[in-house]
Amino acid sequence: MLRVGERVVVGPVFERAAQLAFYAVLALAPFLVVLTSIAGFVPCQNAIDQLLERAQSLMPSEAFDLVSEVMDDVVESRSATLLTVGLLTALWSASRAANSLRTALNAAHDLKGDGRSFVRQQVIAITFTLCGAVLLLASVVASVVGAGLIERVGSSLGFDAFAEARLWGVVRWPMAIGSLVLLAALAYRLLPDIRPRAMASFWGAVVATLLFLASSRLFAIYAERFADFGPTYGALAGGVVLLLWGWLSAIAFIVGGEVTAAFPGARPRRKE
Numbered sequence: 660m661l662r663v664g665e666r667v668v669v670g671p672v673f674e675r676a677a678q679l680a681f682y683a684v685l686a687l688a689p690f691l692v693v694l695t696s697i698a699g700f701v702p703c704q705n706a707i708d709q710l711l712e713r714a715q716s717l718m719p720s721e722a723f724d725l726v727s728e729v730m731d732d733v734v735e736s737r738s739a740t741l742l743t744v745g746l747l748t749a750l751w752s753a754s755r756a757a758n759s760l761r762t763a764l765n766a767a768h769d770l771k772g773d774g775r776s777f778v779r780q781q782v783i784a785i786t787f788t789l790c791g792a793v794l795l796l797a798s799v800v801a802s803v804v805g806a807g808l809i810e811r812v813g814s815s816l817g818f819d820a821f822a823e824a825r826l827w828g829v830v831r832w833p834m835a836i837g838s839l840v841l842l843a844a845l846a847y848r849l850l851p852d853i854r855p856r857a858m859a860s861f862w863g864a865v866v867a868t869l870l871f872l873a874s875s876r877l878f879a880i881y882a883e884r885f886a887d888f889g890p891t892y893g894a895l896a897g898g899v900v901l902l903l904w905g906w907l908s909a910i911a912f913i914v915g916g917e918v919t920a921a922f923p924g925a926r927p928r929r930k931e
Contacts, residue, residue, distance in 0.1 A: 663917045666767075672913050675763040679913070680905035682759040684898075687726065689752035691733045694792045696749075706799045713835060717875040719882035722904050725897035754784040757791075757850065760912065764851040767916040768925065773852045787849055791842055798838035839868045843912060847919045852927075859922030867915025874907040 666672065698706045711730065715723050761784060765773055773780055843864035847855060855863075882888070882903075888896040 663914070663921050666917055667914055671766075672910065672917070675766065676906050676909035676913050679756065679759045679763055679909040680902055683756040683905050683909065684902055686753045686756040688729050688733060689749040690756070690788065690792070691730050692749035693753050693788065694795065695730075695733055697789075697792050698796055706796055709799045710795060717872070717879065718904060719879045719900050721882065721888065721897040722901040725901050750785055750788065751781075754781070754788040757784040757787045757846075760846060761850040763909075763913050764847065764916045764920075765853075767913065767920045768851050768853045768855075769920070770852055775852055783849060787846060790845060794838055794842050794845075798835060801834055801838075836868060836872070839871065840864045843867045843915055846912070847916055851916075853925050854927070855919050855925040856922060859919045859924070862922070863915040863917075863919030865915075866918045867912045870911035870914060871908055874911055875904065878904055878907055 694710075695707060707730065711723075711727060714726065718726070758780070761773070761780065775783070840861070841864070844860045847860040847863050848857070882900055888900055892899045
């Protein structure tokens with residue numbers, strides 16, 4: 660842990676996080692295109708609305724309003740063309756954030772470069788982007804199924820509607836946190852040009868998720884109660900808040916990568 664703290668303070672973690680946040684914001688609209696396209700195959704109505712509801716609890720209001728506007732534009736502009744060539748272009752653009760995270764995780768493992776071919780690197784980034792979209796939607800489906808299960812169990816036990824709502828409020832957050840841990844662990848296992856141990860990826864993902872949740876909540880409180888970005892940035896306030904939130908989130912996931920890299924036993928990937 661001392662090594663991780665030293666690398667975070669002295670190393671270029673904040674600079675890499677800024678780069679990752681920039682690419683993530685650029686990839687936001689394309690990723691939402693991919694997400695809404697896949698959501699059409701999910702057996703759950705209003706899956707996107709439920710994802711936005713979860714995001715609202717983590718993001719500052721200015722950043723969430725901007726994301727919500729982008730989502731509305733994406734939904735309104737969907738067409739048959741978007742589901743073919745446009746979707747492939749959106750998937751490529753959305754994977755740029757995953758590609759940037761791959762570079763940051765390679766640096767966390769002190770790798771000077773990536774030994775995999777360019778095509779293989781891009782396939783991995785696109786695959787991870789697709790997995791992320793599917794996992795987010797799967798978490799919504801699991802929430803819907805879980806809510807129905809809680810209702811049935813509560814009814815059989817004689818719980819009233821208020822008690823069922825309280826019980827579901829206790830259960831839903833561990834499910835959401837678990838999906839974030841799984842997504843981060845997948846990133847630490849799949850993206851870098853080295854294969855860390857499964858337990859190292861898990862603990863790195865746990866640290867990243869906890870840091871992400873804590874930093875998101877604290878920044879949301881700061882932005883809404885103490886800071887006023889409007890007078891300084893005007894119409895750009897929402898974009899600035901979104902970038903700052905993305906930067907803090909990127910720091911959390913890069914620190915998780917540093918934690919993963921601190922565990923011994925990582926193996927180089929077989930070069931093909």
